[in-house]
Amino acid sequence: MNRLKTLFLKLPRWARLPVGLFLTATLVVAGFILSVRLGLWGRIPSTNELAEIQLDRATEVYSADSVLIGKYYLNDRQPIPPEAIPGHVTQALIAIEDQRFYQHNGVDYPSLFRVFFKNILLGDSSAGGGSTISQQLAKNLFPRKAGGTIRLVADKVREMIIAGRLEKAYGKEGVLHLYLNTVSFGDNTYGIESASQRFFSRPASQLNTEQAAVLIGMLKATYSYNPRIFPERSTQRRNLVLQNMAKLEYLPPTLADSLAALPLQLQYQPYGHDQGLAPYFREEVRKQAVALIAELPGDDKNLNIYNSGLKIYTTLDSRLQEIAEERMHEHMPAIQGQMEKAYGNRAPWKSDKTFKDAYLRESEPYRKLKAAGISHADIMDSLSRKRLMTLGDWQGEREVEASTADSLLHYARFLQTGNLAIDARSGAVLVWVGGIDYQRFKFDHISQSKRQVGSTFKPIVYTTALEEGLEPCTYFSAREVRYENLEDWTPANSGSDDEAYLNYTLNYALTHSVNTVAVKVLEETGIPRVIAQSEAMGIHEPLPEEPAIALGAGSVPMEQLAAAYSSFVNKGKPATPFLIRRIEDSEGRELFAHQPVINEEAFSEETRDQMLRMMQNVVNEGTASRLRARYDIRGDVAGKTGTTQKNRDAWFVGLTPKVVHISWVGLDRYDLSFPNTTIGQGANAALPLFALWYRDVQNDPELRHWVSGRFEFSEQSEDLEDCPPIKRDGFFKRLFTNPNKAKTRKFRKKEGR
Known part of the structure; x- marks a missing residue:
């Protein structure tokens, strides 16, 4: 120390100040870096700890025909092995994010000095951020904490230290693999596999070069370069990635130019809980899966459906479901229009003050304000205040000046539906449409609803x-x-x-x-x-022990009604509906497998044959005859229509040799109903959902086996007398x-x- 002091005093007077400032700054910087290393700005994991990183994984839900129909996650991530990532994906990443990736050990000091000189001293932001892929990975794994400039600098130093340790733990290829499995692509989507499924509906292993360039190009700013929201901006960014790949000789320049000339083509598949195919079904699967996991032995019962990377294999046929949803979107606007036209200005949600007042009193906004101690008058005043809001209907969304009360009454008028189809022999659920729009109406009219079933109960009486x-x-x-x-x-x-x-x-x-x-x-x-x-x-x-049950006064869950009707096709044995075939953990180990339920015969073969022929007559010449006359349905079909008191509920149960299909249409509130029987009868409001679905299935060569064939009768069976x-x-x-x-x-x- 004395020696340093002596050397310092020997300096010319003019040099002592700058040298002193330099030494002081050096000591401050060294001390600051030491404080970061010691963990004063946040703990730094060791190399061994980094080597043991476990990533959260989304649980995937598959249909019976092997289609990924949904995910459950906190962060939508599905890690994949290195061999599942094409070479052009990593090449695109290096080309646009870190061209000197193989020349540094986690921190690219020349790039850092370039960024410091251009950005800080010259104010030129075109120099980029200077962070390597390894540093970005460190930031992704250990997000920064909010704070000022000093906190930001500390985080940058911490990321540099972690980046070096990551490269020691994983090597270059391992860092690329881990980065591509963790990086965010926006829309709560993490990792190249989930991003590939989301934007191109294919696994990452099948990404072509231009698709890889689109996804990698997003990483600079996942919102600004989101190809779904900003296609032109995303295309420009894609082309820059392709140009850089050509500069690094990953692509021939002519090929890069050819790919850059291609239009942007997405096949966007949202896996959000409210979006995508069969949202009501996926929610019911989630509930049942959570319950099944809780009953598993040992540590398996602690598995979290949101981050354990489970695979749930269901009974749903995605093709049958897609047809059902498409036909629901065709029929429901039509029947909604019939109802509103018949009501006109007499509709309760328009003209009935008693109904409107009662409905608003029962609404969630009213109950919350009431619980807060606000008076009825003040609540109604609050609910009646107009503001700009978005209201939706079957024609789309529009911005209008409306109040909360207007919005509540607007959505009260919508007819709802439930459509369920099961394999009549096994009980496997093939189709599950729980409502018209899961984003707006979460109530599931299959699993949560118990409505009076009207005349669909008559076959049980007979x-x-x-x-x-x-x-x-x-x-x-x-x-x-x-x-x-x-x-x-x-x-x-x-x-x-x-x-x-x-x-x-x-x-x-x-x-x-x-x-x-x-x-x-x-x-x-x-x-x-x-x-x-x-x-x-x-x-x-439980059914009411009263004569009105002959007319369907009992309220029955749709799944139980489907089980009852399946006995007419399944040799007198009701098939118990089920949704989940098996559940596997992230390593493919089976956690749960559905065990078939074989019920006893509920009635004799003779009764079964007679009832099936009688219900065929319902279709051929009875209340469901429009199946033949209007929809030109051919083949063996049986069924029963149903309409409840005051036209509140419309039902149709359709039977084919393999499928039980149930459709219900009505309004959620029991004090609302169809304006008349012409519109509200099961043959008009509910039957078309089956007819339209059946017709499309019959016309599909791969699916028609579900609705083809002949009803099987016993050898002793004879035609009805x-x-x-x-x-x-x-x-x-x-x-x-x-x-x-x-x-x-x-x-x-x-x-x-």
Whole structure:
């Protein structure tokens, strides 16, 4: 120390100040770097720790036809091995981000000095940032903390130290591999594999050179060079990457020019939870997968679906699902238009003050403000204030001047839907459309809804009757009856007054969905017996023990209704619907595999054959005959329409030799309904969803096997007995019958099951 002091004093007086300042600055810089190394500005991982980095991985969801249909993630990342990354991807990265990558050990000091001289001293920002790929990787793995200039400098020094250690831990190729598996491509997408799937719908291993240039070009500014948002800017950046690749002799100049002349072609596939194919299905799969994982033994039950890189293989057929969604988007605007035209200005959301007030009181914005202690008057004032907002409908989105109340009532008017198709033999879910728009309407009308099923319950009543010894040719009077022990409940038909003199066979009554006969069949069979039959067929939801269940007054989850109808195709055995075939961990180890559920026969072969033929008649000549007449549906199809009280719900259940397809259409609120039966009946509102789907599937050579073939009947099966479907009462009975007056008597209740 004394020696340094002596040397300093020997300097000329004019040199002492600058030398002193230089030495002081050197000591300050050295001390600052030492403080960074010691971890005072954030811990620096050792080389060994860096070598053990574990990346979060998104869980992938696959359809039965091996299509990636969704992901669950905090960060959408799917690491891939080095051999899955094409050489032109790493070449593009080096060409645009770090051309001296193989000449430095993590920090490119010549580039740093160039940047310092041009950017700081000359104010020329064209020199770039000076960070190497290794430094960028360090920044990606250990993000900077907010702070001032000193904090920024400390972070840069820290990244330089980590960059050197990364190169020691991984080597050059390992750094490139780790970088491409971690770097952000925007849209919450991380890594080259996820980016390739997102923007080009293909794995990274299949990226061509110009596609690789697009993705690598994004890295400078993932939003500004996003090819979906700014295609022209992205194309310019792509071409710069190609030029640099040519300069480094990674590409022949002529090839680079040819590729630069190509138009930008994306095949964008969003994997956000609200977007993409089958969002309602994917949400239900997520819920079920979380529950299944929680039941796994050992440490497996601690796996996190958002970062463990699981693979979930589902039952959904992406092609059948895509057709269902397309046809839903065709039919629902049409039926919405019919309803609104019929309502006109009489629509409750427009003219009914009582409805509007009740609806707003039940809304989430109102309840939150009420919970905060705000008065009703002030809440309504707040909800009624106009502002610029975006409202959407089937024609698209538009900016309008509207209030929160306007917005709530606007969306209250939308008809919703649920469409479910299952493999009638295994129960595998093939199609799952839980609503019209998952982004706006999260409620799933398959898994979360329990609606009255209307006349779709009648086949269960008739099945019970056949099991109890009645025949398809058994006659019942169609006359209306007022049941005096049921508060004068009087089920009615939509037919003519002449029905008071008519008697229908079970076959005819089911074919034409005759309400009065269904109630009398229930009475003859017994409510407890019908409920027991429904349970045997897969309906486990508690049903009301009242005569109205003959007309579908019970609320049944759609999956249970599908199970019940599958028994008509599956030799009397209900097929239990399921969504997940198996779950694997990131290494391919099987964590869960679905075990087939084989249920007992719910009824005899003879009953099954008779019911299937009767429901074929529903399609051929009954309430679902427009399948043949209007939609020209050919082949073996059976089914049943359904419409609930006050036209609240429209149903159709379609059966093919392999598939049960259920469609429901209605409004979410029970105090809203279709304006009339013409529009709201199942044949008009719900049946087209099946018809349009069926027609497209039938026309697809790869898919038509789902709807082709013939119904299988037992060897002893015969066609339904050829009996007159209608018998007219005799002269004297007609003479003493008033067609305008319902018969009055008590409903006979049978006890036991």
